[in-house]
Amino acid sequence: MLSRTANHLFWMARYIERAENMARILDVTANMALVPNAALSEAALWQPALEISGNAEAFMEQSSDYTASKVIHYLAMDPENPSSIYSALYSARENARAVRVAMTSETWENINALWLEFSQFEGKDLAEEGLREFCDWVKARSHLFRGVSFGTMLRDDAFQFLRLGTFIERADNTARLLDVKYHLLLPQEEEIGGGVDYYEWSAVLRSVSAFQAYQKVFNDTIQPWRVAELLVLRKDMPRSLHACFTEITSILENLTTGRHVECRRIAGEINASLLYGRMDHIFQSGLHEFLTDFIERNHQLGAEIQGSFLNIHAA
Amino acid sequence: MNSPTSMNCFDEMHSSPTGVRSLYANYAKWLHNVPAEQLEIKRKEAELLFRRVGITFNVYGENAGTERLIPFDVIPRLLANDEWQVLAKGAIQRVKALNMFLHDIYHAREIIKAGIVSENILLHSQYRPEMFDVDVPGGIYAHIAGIDIVRTGEKQFYVLEDNLRTPSGVSYMLEDRKMMMRLFPELFRRYSIAPVEHYPHVLKNNLRAVAPAGVKDPTVVLLTPGAYNSAYFEHAFLAQQMGVELVEGQDLFVRGNAVYMRTTEGPKRVDVIYRRLDDEFIDPLAFNPDSMLGVPGLFSVYRNGGVTLANAVGTGVADDKSTYIRVPEMIRFYLSEEPILSNVPTFELSKKDDLSYVLDKLPELVVKEVQGSGGYGMLVGPTASKQEIADFRVRILADPSNYIAQPTLALSTCPTLVEQGIAPRHVDLRPFVLSGESVTLVPGALCRVAMREGSLVVNSSQGGGTKDTWVLQETSTQEVAEIKQALKDEVAVC
Numbered sequence: 001m002l003s004r005t006a007n008h009l010f011w012m013a014r015y016i017e018r019a020e021n022m023a024r025i026l027d028v029t030a031n032m033a034l035v036p037n038a039a040l041s042e043a044a045l046w047q048p049a050l051e052i053s054g055n056a057e058a059f060m061e062q063s064s065d066y067t068a069s070k071v072i073h074y075l076a077m078d079p080e081n082p083s084s085i086y087s088a089l090y091s092a093r094e095n096a097r098a099v100r101v102a103m104t105s106e107t108w109e110n111i112n113a114l115w116l117e118f119s120q121f122e123g124k125d126l127a128e129e130g131l132r133e134f135c136d137w138v139k140a141r142s143h144l145f146r147g148v149s150f151g152t153m154l155r156d157d158a159f160q161f162l163r164l165g166t167f168i169e170r171a172d173n174t175a176r177l178l179d180v181k182y183h184l185l186l187p188q189e190e191e192i193g194g195g196v197d198y199y200e201w202s203a204v205l206r207s208v209s210a211f212q213a214y215q216k217v218f219n220d221t222i223q224p225w226r227v228a229e230l231l232v233l234r235k236d237m238p239r240s241l242h243a244c245f246t247e248i249t250s251i252l253e254n255l256t257t258g259r260h261v262e263c264r265r266i267a268g269e270i271n272a273s274l275l276y277g278r279m280d281h282i283f284q285s286g287l288h289e290f291l292t293d294f295i296e297r298n299h300q301l302g303a304e305i306q307g308s309f310l311n312i313h314a315a
Numbered sequence: 316m317n318s319p320t321s322m323n324c325f326d327e328m329h330s331s332p333t334g335v336r337s338l339y340a341n342y343a344k345w346l347h348n349v350p351a352e353q354l355e356i357k358r359k360e361a362e363l364l365f366r367r368v369g370i371t372f373n374v375y376g377e378n379a380g381t382e383r384l385i386p387f388d389v390i391p392r393l394l395a396n397d398e399w400q401v402l403a404k405g406a407i408q409r410v411k412a413l414n415m416f417l418h419d420i421y422h423a424r425e426i427i428k429a430g431i432v433s434e435n436i437l438l439h440s441q442y443r444p445e446m447f448d449v450d451v452p453g454g455i456y457a458h459i460a461g462i463d464i465v466r467t468g469e470k471q472f473y474v475l476e477d478n479l480r481t482p483s484g485v486s487y488m489l490e491d492r493k494m495m496m497r498l499f500p501e502l503f504r505r506y507s508i509a510p511v512e513h514y515p516h517v518l519k520n521n522l523r524a525v526a527p528a529g530v531k532d533p534t535v536v537l538l539t540p541g542a543y544n545s546a547y548f549e550h551a552f553l554a555q556q557m558g559v560e561l562v563e564g565q566d567l568f569v570r571g572n573a574v575y576m577r578t579t580e581g582p583k584r585v586d587v588i589y590r591r592l593d594d595e596f597i598d599p600l601a602f603n604p605d606s607m608l609g610v611p612g613l614f615s616v617y618r619n620g621g622v623t624l625a626n627a628v629g630t631g632v633a634d635d636k637s638t639y640i641r642v643p644e645m646i647r648f649y650l651s652e653e654p655i656l657s658n659v660p661t662f663e664l665s666k667k668d669d670l671s672y673v674l675d676k677l678p679e680l681v682v683k684e685v686q687g688s689g690g691y692g693m694l695v696g697p698t699a700s701k702q703e704i705a706d707f708r709v710r711i712l713a714d715p716s717n718y719i720a721q722p723t724l725a726l727s728t729c730p731t732l733v734e735q736g737i738a739p740r741h742v743d744l745r746p747f748v749l750s751g752e753s754v755t756l757v758p759g760a761l762c763r764v765a766m767r768e769g770s771l772v773v774n775s776s777q778g779g780g781t782k783d784t785w786v787l788q789e790t791s792t793q794e795v796a797e798i799k800q801a802l803k804d805e806v807a808v809c
Contacts, residue, residue: 003577004566098542100369101555112369157579257580309579 001102006161007310008099012111013149013165015092019085020142021173022075025049027135028207033068035199046071052173052180053083069127076126076134085138089118103162104152107145114141160251161309167251168302171244172295174208178231179291182224201227208239228287229279241294242274248301260308266301270294324725325468326739327392338395338787341505346390346730346737354732357389357498364497370490372545372775386780387491389498392729392742392762396509399786402472402746403756405656406462408646410748413477413633415649417456421446421629431644441631443594445601449618451627452525453751458589458625459518460748461485461761464656466727473659473724475743477642479626479634481591484761484781485747486549489514489556491783492759509786511759514747515556518589521751522557525623526586533586535559536576538567540592540608545776550591564592569612572621587623588613594628636685636719637663659724665716673720674711677704680720681771682711695771697723726771729782731764741765743773744784758786 029049033042043066050056050071058081063070078084093115100108121134146166153159181204201222205211210230217234218226235242249271252264282290328339335343362384365371371382394402419426420442426432436442461482463475492511496503519535526533539550541563554561566576567585575582590597596606601614616622632638640661643654662669662680673680677696684692694707711718728739746760762782763773773779 001579002560002562002566003579004563005560006579094542097369097547099561101551101561105368105555108369109367113367116366161579255579 001157001161003310005099005102005158007306008095009102009158009162010165010305010310012092012095012099013162014169015088015095016111016142016145017166017169018083018173019088019092019138021170021177022053022083022085022088023135023138023142024207024209025052025177026072026075026131027139028203030068030072030131030135031206032199032203042067048180048184049075052176054176055081055083067127069125072127072131073125076131077122077124086118089115089138102158103149106152107149110144110148114145117141155254157255157257160255164248164251164305167244167247168298168305170239171241171248171298174231174239174241174244175291175295175298177204177207178228179288179295182228182287182291198222205230210237210239213237225279225283228282232282232290233274233277233279235275242271245271245274255309257309260305263301263304263308266297266304270297270301324741325466325471325727327466327727327729327742329730329739330469330727338393342391342393342502345502345505351736354389354737358387358732361387361389361494361498364494365490368490370486370548372548385487385775386766386778387494388731388764388766388780388782389495390730390732390737391495391783391785392744393785393787395787396789399509399758401655402464402744403758405472405474405654406460406464406746406748406756407754408650408652408655409462409474409477409642410457410460410750411754412642412646412649413460413479414454414456414750416638416645417627417630417633418451418454419649420632422448426645426648429648431648432638432641436632436638439632439635439637441594441629441635443629443632445614445618446627446629450620452527452623455525455750456627456630457633457748458521458525458627458750459485460750461745462748464744464746464760465659465724466744467725468727472656474642474656475659476636476639477634478745479630480593481626482745482747483546483549483591484745484763484775485514486552487781488747488759488761488784490552491781495783506785507788509758509788511757514749514757514759515553517749517755517757518553519557519559521749522587522589522623522625524752525625527620527623530586534584535587535589536562536567536585538562538564538588538590538592538597540596544591546591553589559589564606564608564610567610567613569610569616572616572619574610574613574616574622585622587625589625594631597624597628636661636683637665640719659721662720663716664711664718664720669720670711670715674708677708679723681723682707682718682720685717685719695723698769698771723771729762729764731766731780731782733766733768738768740768741771741773742782760784 026049029046033045046066046068047056050059053075055075059071059074074081074084076085079086079090081087093111096103096108096111121130124130126134149159149162153162198221201224202211204227205214205222208231214222214227214230217230220226230237230240232241234240235246237243245267249267252260252267327336328343329335331337365384365387371384416426420436427434427436457479459482461478461484463478464472465475466472488511522535523533535557536559537550537554537557539547539561541547544550551561560576562576567574568577570582574585574588576585592608595603597609598611598614599606599609600611613622614628617624617628639658640663643658646652646654662673664670664673673682677694678699680696682694682696694703696704699707726741726743729742730737731740733740742762742764744760744762746756748754748756762784763775764780764782765771765773766778766780
């Protein structure tokens, strides 16, 4: 397939995944705001949402005001913010439009309909009203996108590149979320078992749809290290790092093209560390260090994929 | 604004002593029984579907990314099979002659020697001296030609212009048909409507047939200027329907005497390029050096026969309005046949007598730029204001040879659903003639309709809409009986 086509499909899927993850973060943060908690100011509540998405510095440049209204607008609707949901969905649709031929018409129409429907939220102050509906809508559209692409597309390289985009993005998002939250929540260790702490950690779980999974797997009160284990090492937890890399390594195996020796090597290395890694070892050398390293290597893999398949110049 | 002619021009449905032409008898009865609200619901449904599928176009000069729908009319235009046969034969004859003309003008130039076409044509801006003595596969230049035809009476059809560069609109012929079948399945059961859905298949076969000599399994691609081009939907649609890659200039590169596309598996050789990019932009080394859309070196590979371009480079010289005037002569000269379809009588303002006549009659005439297209840069005398006419006179006098003039034709009208209900609106017809293995067209056409009352301008860039065109096949009673029997058998089997 054309390298440009693969590139557009890869990024289309990444942007949709990015929008979904952002919606998840906004959703749980807004939910946290409903829990009475004198200790947690509005700023303390919303700043992590900016940090998870890597937007904290950019936001500070334009405002020092961490109000719900400002942060929500910035992360959901701001066309000037390249990682807002607006920008992610816009870019997903532009990428799709450029290669509508490469996907099934149902997949294309789904993304086009998504963008047409988006206009109903434009100009609204979501902090005031409708944030939950908006986040639900973004998540539902992302589910639909996965469903329609999974249910209709030929299992050729186009499909593989699309899936690759989804999982590289998802791994990045889960790692960032865990890193920021762990860092923020651990200093409150003395309160472990307290009400707020429970809500904090259950919010983290809910933001990756893992709350019920946690109950099933551990059948225990929510313990931070177990949350980490669930999101890092559990292969059966669909948004965990390990689950993402199980998919990524298998997709790289399925690609028909032979130009991916280095991609496979990097992916295999990361996958091995998740497959054979132990949580107590990870904690010994530091979860933050582990996650930072993971984000860096995942990024490297993305760059290698970009270089091997997507931007091929006259060879 | 009413054109003076709109009251008494030929109506596709109603111009008959009985009030309804027999061709339309069944449809008119059906239409009469359908409540207006029902049609409006269908129209809205169509609009919603078109928007969702992304059948949109971009208008030049508006904000980048502004996508608009071409208005779609739910009332079809009908053509009887015998009417269609005349149009089809006439269009094929024309395209054959035009292809022979293009070959001639880039080779022996017999037609100039015969005194039919003036030597000045070699100075024409669309004449490509680079193409002199270049042999293209099968001698075919215009692989895809859109012939614009208008009607003024029961038997009066005229060719308005030949589009031989990168004619567009065929996706609307196909999508309008799909939409009509979805909205009104009962009508398709009642009528025997000639199918058009095989167009992409015929096109692909033709493109494969003109691959460079010796290529066994040619790779065809469609070259688009990109997602912001006004016809991008059509490019994507045709590529998808044909099952070929939709490429941009940046996806292709030249090495040795060959063109390759960049794929995830490495470079892949390309043999035929259906390019929807004008000559000027295909190769910055040969033509416009500022073009970012083309492929450096493409033209030299093409000249050396390493790749086929469809349409060929240099077809523009045969589709402007000054060449148009000579097409009937070309048909006689190359084919020794009488033209089946007539030209619109045309005045050449480069001629002194014509110029003074036209300047006298400006309010009655249509004046066009010789090389204009898309309805831009023209004067429609009967609907223009005094000021517009005066302004245009100044433009003509500054460069008379840049203009031609034609009488305002009383274009036929067709009932059309508009805000006020069903009303007559002017229409034209663009069938697409395909040349390759053979010269053919599918039995259908893009029918454009001027949605504004009295307007004669049907171009989509000027607010025109489209209609489905039905060529009704005559099915004999014998055939009907056979079909019925076949259906019965089928039911029996079930």
